[in-house]
Amino acid sequence: MRNGRITMGDVARAAGVSPMTVSNAYRYPERVQDATRRRILEVAADLGYVPNLAAGSLAAGQSRVIGGAIPSMRNSSFYRYILGMQHAVAEAGYKLVLMLAEGIEQERQAVQTLVGLRVEGIVLVGNEHHSDTASLLSKTATPVVESWALEDAMDMCVGYDTAEATRAMVRLHASHGRRRIALIVYEGAVSRRFKMRIPAYEQQMRALGLTPDLVQHVQETDGFGAGPRALDALLQRAPDLDAVICPTDIIAAGAVFECGRRGIDVPGRIAVSGWGDYEIASEMTPGLTTIQPNAWEIGEAAIRMIVQRQRGRPPAEPATDTGFDILRRASA
Amino acid sequence: MRNGRITMGDVARAAGVSPMTVSNAYRYPERVQDATRRRILEVAADLGYVPNLAAGSLAAGQSRVIGGAIPSMRNSSFYRYILGMQHAVAEAGYKLVLMLAEGIEQERQAVQTLVGLRVEGIVLVGNEHHSDTASLLSKTATPVVESWALEDAMDMCVGYDTAEATRAMVRLHASHGRRRIALIVYEGAVSRRFKMRIPAYEQQMRALGLTPDLVQHVQETDGFGAGPRALDALLQRAPDLDAVICPTDIIAAGAVFECGRRGIDVPGRIAVSGWGDYEIASEMTPGLTTIQPNAWEIGEAAIRMIVQRQRGRPPAEPATDTGFDILRRASA
DNA sequence: TTTCCGGGTTCCACGGAAACG
């Protein structure tokens, strides 16, 4: 008990058993008599003992921990995603530790730490990473799931087809007679995740005989404020604009609020659609028509893929498509 | 290199030095010649080696990791809080790992895991915890900061005076001639954090000669939807309601949207104030008057308190008040 | 129950090179 830390040996001594019995009491409860086990746990609680996961993982070669590097925790869609992961780890008897990773450099550091912790698997978001990240993960043979993406996976991935979602949204607007349909995308650190929407937009617009000339970029860091700015830019480029496909519900909400200030009727003059089914989408007026991405399922599937891999199951599908829905509300 | 894992010894062999030199190259770069060190790191990168933090923390008795048990990641106020923590850990050369802890039972498990990981400090939210959590932390002598709270701390705490903020908001409404001022509070898992606003409301109302009879409870899990419900309940109780103090901007936004639907003028007939300065507060119309809690500073201070404790500094103040501001916008 | 082992760190001893008398 030097340096004040309680060890398994201390617990063993206090409970009058051998250290091995204490270890068994935790890892293989059925190997230890009920009464003995209860006494051990009681003594441990008394002493404030918690098994040292570091020592355990070192000795056993497994940590029962899965790590996630999450780029942003600012919206409710990601929140549902994290809840899905949490559900799946609890079910499998694992623990989930999260690290904040804004941008590929922070992600690289987070992955480095998680690998250092010898987690049994890592969940990333998107498929845009630092080159070191990929090489480190492959060299250490750490199971990785790239979530919210279905292409170019280094290992496994789970998400939905954003190109198809883009096309579906274009078709929805067109089916309501809209012809001057704009697409807003983010630029900056997360650009790649959004850029693939552009060719899908162009292709679908052309297929419908429309001109795909209204692609507008906004900064990802701008939050709500980007909505008004993007709308302003689009209206200057195309006063006859009649539909806007936004990259998130946040942008869409900002755009709708701006329309309110300018006296532009939504959806009368301009239809606005969001993306992500954030909480605000159902609560504001008009309600936002949006893409609903099954965030919870993405999180759950990401964890399950790692757990299955660890259990030696046939690597299953390396890619899981969780699909999406279009939620129709008043804004489009 | 059995079981495919690269160890420090493997790197040492490949670089033609002893394992000790590799260890030094990572932990005390200045002890190793520049050329040697560069060669070692190069070989390590080549092999995909990352020092095993578990082994390191076991041997060194310190992990350079701080853990956070976060109850919710669904709003932008918490997001800024996490960014503040991230900033402070980076500055101090620590790592931050987060675990989701919705409610005191999940928090207990998260704390158990973090203690098992032998993190050097733990950040919690609020001062409402499972009794096991407190006893475990005190018995293991793990530094703890309870953030977003200034009272009843088990160890250290950082936050602002919510009672004073409540009183200030009551005074603001009253100074605009409002007399039928309502207070909405959450009930459920986080209730304690909000309940202390009630006596502050009552006290300030009485001091102003007003009747503090309009306290309304809502479920914390309801998100935006709780706003309309609470407003409805209040209007039934008091048709002459003229001001509402909401527990979050989300509730406030929901209430304002509901007023819009009902044709109630905000702030003409009813003034609405929020709490937390979420992104939506500045972007919606009317903009929300709200309490701005310095979320970033709370996160930063929480980490700094732990780091200072670890560095053996005089325990500084056990409580840090980060203050708050009232942001005046159009809604009140 | 005992013993050994996992991967790394602390502490200290060692040895070569530069600086000094």
Place this chain on the structure above:
DNA sequence: CCGTTTCCGTGGAACCCGGAA
């Protein structure tokens, strides 16, 4: 000029806590 002191980079041994046989 050579022997000695000092400095600094490097390596050896014991040990951290818990798991498996």
